[in-house]
Amino acid sequence: MNDSQQIRAKVSHAYAHAVTTGTDCCGSAPKGTLARRAGYDDAELAALPAEAVVNSFGCGNPLAFGEVRPGDAVLDLGCGAGIDVALAARKVGPTGRVIGVDMTDEMTGRARAVLAEAGLTNAEIRKGLIEDLPVDSACVDWVISNCVINLSPEKARVFAEIARVLKPGGRMIVSDIIADGLPEAARHSLSLYSCCVAGAVSEREYREGLERAGLTDVVIRQRFELSLSQLEALVESDQRAFRVACDRLEALSKGELAVACAGRVFSAEISARKPE
Numbered sequence: 017m018n019d020s021q022q023i024r025a026k027v028s029h030a031y032a033h034a035v036t037t038g039t040d041c042c043g044s045a046p047k048g049t050l051a052r053r054a055g056y057d058d059a060e061l062a063a064l065p066a067e068a069v070v071n072s073f074g075c076g077n078p079l080a081f082g083e084v085r086p087g088d089a090v091l092d093l094g095c096g097a098g099i100d101v102a103l104a105a106r107k108v109g110p111t112g113r114v115i116g117v118d119m120t121d122e123m124t125g126r127a128r129a130v131l132a133e134a135g136l137t138n139a140e141i142r143k144g145l146i147e148d149l150p151v152d153s154a155c156v157d158w159v160i161s162n163c164v165i166n167l168s169p170e171k172a173r174v175f176a177e178i179a180r181v182l183k184p185g186g187r188m189i190v191s192d193i194i195a196d197g198l199p200e201a202a203r204h205s206l207s208l209y210s211c212c213v214a215g216a217v218s219e220r221e222y223r224e225g226l227e228r229a230g231l232t233d234v235v236i237r238q239r240f241e242l243s244l245s246q247l248e249a250l251v252e253s254d255q256r257a258f259r260v261a262c263d264r265l266e267a268l269s270k271g272e273l274a275v276a277c278a279g280r281v282f283s284a285e286i287s288a289r290k291p292e
């Protein structure tokens with residue numbers, strides 16, 4: 017296994033475990049509470065199958081800052097248990113369509129069950145990698161994603177895939193984690209990777225990556241900073257990998273690592289466009 021495959025295997029295991037055992041992915045919040053923190057409103061959540069809400073692991077509400085319309089085609093990268101696929105399917109209506117892609121059988125299975133329970137026949141779930149999307153070129157109006165791209169060890173491939181599948185003039189709207197100046201000990205932690213911290217890149221790297229793939233009109237707006245107590249919970253869940261990382265460097269206590277990450281990790285809304 018190369019490094020990227022190793023990271024994807026670890027991330028895959030973490031989310032399959034979270035969704036099948038009823039635990040949070042990284043101990044940062046009680047399971048089932050993430051959807052409210054992510055910014056969905058209560059009425060929106062009440063209209064969804066409970067499984068979609070309980071198994072929501074997003075860091076934002078990407079559809080809230082786009083203008084997805086009836087008849088549009090939408091693709092959700094790393095759809096998890098299907099919360100945004102279901103919301104998008106309602107927005108695009110019977111003349112539109114939605115595709116959700118995820119790499120784990122556990123998530124794709126939950127997402128299909130959510131769509132069936134909600135009676136949504138204009139949406140489908142495909143198993144695959146966001147670095148190599150099982151989707152035709154130039155076939156969607158919108159690419160959405162919620163707290164997933166930070167998890168990819170090959171972001172240039174993801175950005176190139178977004179540019180490939182969008183129709184000319186199509187838009188990308190994603191919620192994701194960005195991080196600037198993380199300490200090396202955090203960057204080396206596989207567990208902090210699954211928690212959406214270690215793989216997060218800076219605003220500048222995100223923007224340059226999208227532009228290099230040919231996307232334009234990149235806008236990045238920060239939503240909220242991960243607090244010290246949230247970072248402490250993530251570091252706490254990372255004990256074993258943390259020790260390995262710190263053995264390679266000068267010893268940093270868990271508390272010191274959380275403090276070193278504080279003020280550097282944000283949830284953000286990112287949009288971009290494929291030129292006509």
Ligand SMILES: C[S@@+](CC[C@H](N)C(=O)[O-])C[C@H]1O[C@@H](n2cnc3c(N)ncnc32)[C@H](O)[C@@H]1O
Pocket residue numbers: 024027028031071072073074075093094095096097098099100117118119120123144145146147161162163164167168212
């Ligand atoms: C933080 S969860 C977010 C799930 C969903 N977007 C939500 O808001 O609940 C990350 C999801 O992305 C999937 N994922 C991570 N890396 C992926 C990759 N390289 N290709 C496909 N899916 C991936 C995981 O299996 C997991 O379901």
